[in-house]
Amino acid sequence: DSGVTQTPKHLITATGQRVTLRCSPRSGDLSVYWYQQSLDQGLQFLIHYYNGEERAKGNILERFSAQQFPDLHSELNLSSLELGDSALYFCASSVNVGTEAFFGQGTRLTVV
Amino acid sequence: AQRVTQPEKLLSVFKGAPVELKCNYSYSGSPELFWYVQYSRQRLQLLLRHISRESIKGFTADLNKGETSFHLKKPFAQEEDSAMYYCALSGGSNYKLTFGKGTLLTVNP
Numbered sequence: 001d002s003g004v005t006q007t008p009k010h011l012i013t014a015t016g017q018r019v020t021l022r023c024s025p026r027s028g029d030l031s032v033y034w035y036q037q038s039l040d041q042g043l044q045f046l047i048h049y050y051n052g053e054e055r056a057k058g059n060i061l062e063r064f065s066a067q068q069f070p071d072l073h074s075e076l077n078l079s080s081l082e083l084g085d086s087a088l089y090f091c092a093s094s095v096n097v098g099t100e101a102f103f104g105q106g107t108r109l110t111v112v
Numbered sequence: 113a114q115r116v117t118q119p120e121k122l123l124s125v126f127k128g129a130p131v132e133l134k135c136n137y138s139y140s141g142s143p144e145l146f147w148y149v150q151y152s153r154q155r156l157q158l159l160l161r162h163i164s165r166e167s168i169k170g171f172t173a174d175l176n177k178g179e180t181s182f183h184l185k186k187p188f189a190q191e192e193d194s195a196m197y198y199c200a201l202s203g204g205s206n207y208k209l210t211f212g213k214g215t216l217l218t219v220n221p
Contacts (some may be wrong), residue, residue, distance in 0.1 A: 002155060034207055042213035043156075043198060056208040090156065092209070101148060102211055103156040 003027065005090050006104035014112055020081040021107045025072055031055075032074040033101060034066055034096075038087040049074055081111045088104030114139045116201050118212035125189050126220050135173075135199030142160040143203040145175055145182040148211070150196040159184075159197070169193070173189045189219045 003026035013019055034046040036059075045058035049068035060066075063081075068074040078085060088108050090105050092101035125131050128156040137143060145160040160168045162175040162182060173184045182199060200213040 002157070004155075035211075043211040044212060045208060048208055058208070092156075100158050100161055102158070103148075105155040 002102040002104065002106035004029075004091060004093050004102050006089075006107050008107060009105065010108050010110075012110045012112060013081060014084060015081055017081050017111075018077065019081065019109065021076040021078070021091075021109070023074045023091030023093075023104060025074070025075070025091075026102055027092035029095050029100055029102070030072065031094040031096060031099075031101070032072070033092040034060075034074070034076050035090040035092065036087045037090060037106070043090075046076070048112055078109070083111050085109065086111045114143070114201050114203055114208070114210050115164040116199050116210050116212035118197075118199055118215050120215045121213070122216050122218070124127075124218045124220060127191055128188050130221075131186050131189040131193070131217065133197050133199075133217065135182045135184065135212060137180050137182065137191075137201050139180075139201060139203050141203050143201045145173070146202070147171070147173055147182075147184050148198040150183055150189045150198065150214075152195075155197065189217075191221055193217060193221045 005024040012039045025035045030051045032049045036044045046060040048056040066076045086107045090106045092103045094101045117136045146161040148156040149159045169212045171186045198214045
């Protein structure tokens with residue numbers, strides 16, 4: 001157990017819908033990263049937050065947004081879902097920027 | 113820009129054979145390099161980082177700044193080493209963690 005908790009573990013929803021994925025980082029970790037893992041694209045960096053502030057953006061679609069709350073948990077919001085958004089979404093946390101990241105077990109999103 | 117390249121999508125070896133998973137990176141500064149392992153689509157776990165220079169589960173990796181490489185090696189592969197291996201780089205003012213596309217290692221009996 002890495003100490004990073006992601007909910008829900010599985011999510012099935014229809015196209016056009018909106019979902020929220022939640023991540024609780026390890027106690028004391030200030031950095032939260034979101035990644036999308038699909039069979040064809042591999043592990044894609046989406047966004048990085050540090051202590052509530054956005055630090056870096058990767059290949060994140062405009063339909064997607066994220067935030068990190070004062071208690072340091074983070075949410076990834078995916079809207080106007082498309083079939084191609086089906087993937088495993090991982091959250092990772094680290095104590096500080098540049099230190100090793102610990103991953104959650106992921107949320108498997110299936111868009112039907 | 114930072115980039116990590118893992119040229120092999122798939123690598124298959126026999127048990128007891130040496131294994132080397134290649135990783136090349138592109139980064140202008142001083143990067144931190146990591147290897148992560150993912151068993152059966154489970155969570156990614158840190159295998160090792162170049163700064164610690166330790167050996168985990170018999171794996172080692174040396175950072176070669178001249179060749180911009182961070183290849184992962186193990187002298188005698190075991191069946192339980194079968195997994196997806198990701199090389200990752202952290203650097204820059206935002207310390208974005210960038211992953212390669214991964215290499216699926218299969219160790220055959």
